[in-house]
Amino acid sequence: MSIISLLGALPGSIAQGIIWGIMALGVYITYKVLDLADLTVDGSLCTGGAVAAMLIVNGMNPLLSLLFAFIAGMAAGFITGFIHTKMGIPAILAGILTQLALYSINMRIMGRATQALSVDEYNLIVSLRYINKSILIGLIFAVVIILVSYWFFGTELGSSIRATGSNLNMSRAQGINTDRTKIIGLVLSNGLVALAGGLYAMFQGNADINMGRGAIVIGLAAVIIGEVIFGKIFRNFALKLASIVIGSVIYYVVIAIVIQLGLSTTDLKLFSAVIVAVALSIPYLKNRYFSKGGSKNA
Amino acid sequence: MLEVRGISKTFNAGTINAKKALDQVSLTLNEGDFVTVIGGNGAGKSTLLNAVAGVFNVDEGQIMIDGVEVNRLSEHKRAKFLGRVFQDPMNGTAATMGIDENLALAYRRGKSRTLRWGIQAKEHKLYREMLKELGLGLEDRMTTRVGLLSGGQRQAITLLMATLQRPKLLLLDEHTAALDPKTAAKVLEITQKIVERDHLTTLMITHNMANAIEYGNRLIMMHEGKIIFDVSGEEKKGLQVEDLLHKFTELSGDSASDRMLLS
Numbered sequence: 001m002s003i004i005s006l007l008g009a010l011p012g013s014i015a016q017g018i019i020w021g022i023m024a025l026g027v028y029i030t031y032k033v034l035d036l037a038d039l040t041v042d043g044s045l046c047t048g049g050a051v052a053a054m055l056i057v058n059g060m061n062p063l064l065s066l067l068f069a070f071i072a073g074m075a076a077g078f079i080t081g082f083i084h085t086k087m088g089i090p091a092i093l094a095g096i097l098t099q100l101a102l103y104s105i106n107m108r109i110m111g112r113a114t115q116a117l118s119v120d121e122y123n124l125i126v127s128l129r130y131i132n133k134s135i136l137i138g139l140i141f142a143v144v145i146i147l148v149s150y151w152f153f154g155t156e157l158g159s160s161i162r163a164t165g166s167n168l169n170m171s172r173a174q175g176i177n178t179d180r181t182k183i184i185g186l187v188l189s190n191g192l193v194a195l196a197g198g199l200y201a202m203f204q205g206n207a208d209i210n211m212g213r214g215a216i217v218i219g220l221a222a223v224i225i226g227e228v229i230f231g232k233i234f235r236n237f238a239l240k241l242a243s244i245v246i247g248s249v250i251y252y253v254v255i256a257i258v259i260q261l262g263l264s265t266t267d268l269k270l271f272s273a274v275i276v277a278v279a280l281s282i283p284y285l286k287n288r289y290f291s292k293g294g295s296k297n298a
Numbered sequence: 299m300l301e302v303r304g305i306s307k308t309f310n311a312g313t314i315n316a317k318k319a320l321d322q323v324s325l326t327l328n329e330g331d332f333v334t335v336i337g338g339n340g341a342g343k344s345t346l347l348n349a350v351a352g353v354f355n356v357d358e359g360q361i362m363i364d365g366v367e368v369n370r371l372s373e374h375k376r377a378k379f380l381g382r383v384f385q386d387p388m389n390g391t392a393a394t395m396g397i398d399e400n401l402a403l404a405y406r407r408g409k410s411r412t413l414r415w416g417i418q419a420k421e422h423k424l425y426r427e428m429l430k431e432l433g434l435g436l437e438d439r440m441t442t443r444v445g446l447l448s449g450g451q452r453q454a455i456t457l458l459m460a461t462l463q464r465p466k467l468l469l470l471d472e473h474t475a476a477l478d479p480k481t482a483a484k485v486l487e488i489t490q491k492i493v494e495r496d497h498l499t500t501l502m503i504t505h506n507m508a509n510a511i512e513y514g515n516r517l518i519m520m521h522e523g524k525i526i527f528d529v530s531g532e533e534k535k536g537l538q539v540e541d542l543l544h545k546f547t548e549l550s551g552d553s554a555s556d557r558m559l560l561s
Binding site: 152154155156157158159160162163165166167169170171172173174175176177178 | 351372373374375377378380382384388389390391392393394395399402403404406407408409411412413414415416459
């Protein structure tokens, strides 16, 4: 392993980590705030990338294209929310259905499996070519999103979304329309995921039909890493959100290291899945095998 | 205040597990009535409360709250009329949110939830005073996550939440059953205080027959989805637990009821 080449790869990993950290913020809204496992993200990430890429190649300002990527993601989240709450389909299955449908829709949007997005031709706001600038832009996006999220989840409406994830029965008893709060959460979550997809398409120089595959796992990894490392010290909601972005950066730095250690890039998804499976199982295993007096749920 | 006319509910209708939980139940509560509800397991007590609260739709009959027919209103829409406390202390509060945040959620029951900040500055003072009245020392722990509190503390907070916006009807579903005797007594005491202070119309399910006699101005006994005994006023005050057991045997045709005592 070459330390030099690892150091050379690090800035790229950090930039990538920040962009995927924005996606992970979206995952956090569903997985942690709403307590729903939403698999729409694997599709909506690509939707965001596809929408941004197509708008850019058709002459739109790249920054403005992200707004439309955000809106497209929100639409995808709405579909999942609608079929979950109004048609009674379990959230996880609703997400899978939307994700599957999005494959066709993403192909329709792009007209092909990969849409190139050259930094030479377009004035992209992030790119592998300009890593330092990409890190800065990514950070600005992350900070703004974290601040807006902090505000939103502190409002009456945002509080009712948090309450929905915390206790569904209590929320209804207090007059919260839990169908509505779930839909809003899914809409915002997938909006952020698609926004990240748009950024990532610019960063890697193309939108690809498979770019979102396994996104949910990366999002979960970022959420869990952030929580494990900073959970005890970061109590404030904004800091918790920041820890997710940091978690995502750590994830990509670790990936860079294991690749330098000789792991094949095609083995990465296996590696990610194992990491997340282990991390997710820790609370359960702790409770089951290491707690005094046995399982709480016995 | 509450008018229930001939409501029925069968769970798992058409299957071998079909269970008629409510059978043509009618019940009228006047403003300020405090009614205790007793009956064995499966008598339909909780089903009655849940039918009123809109947890499910009834098969037939009509439910009116304060003159408004609520049959077609979903659970969250009926919430503006109702304060509810559940048997399980975990059920009434959001464990991951602070005491103040929980109260703020309840303070907005029946109102639209906007993009204004979730807790206004003036609310802190109000909540502090209300928590102080509980006498549990919670007023100094306003931002503590509710999940860290004991069952009794959580039920006391749920009671506050249920009554923060004065409900047309307070529904208490065995809200002290999961608590130890001392805590249960304390929560009942708080209940009585709030109900009297706000003159709340109340429907309280209890397994404790002494409590059922002691509290409220009216008592109803349920059995197999029907109200089999309904007593109020002086007659209710003079009841003994033995009288209730006797009544139960007489009216239900069931033998003196381990089912009632043990349930």
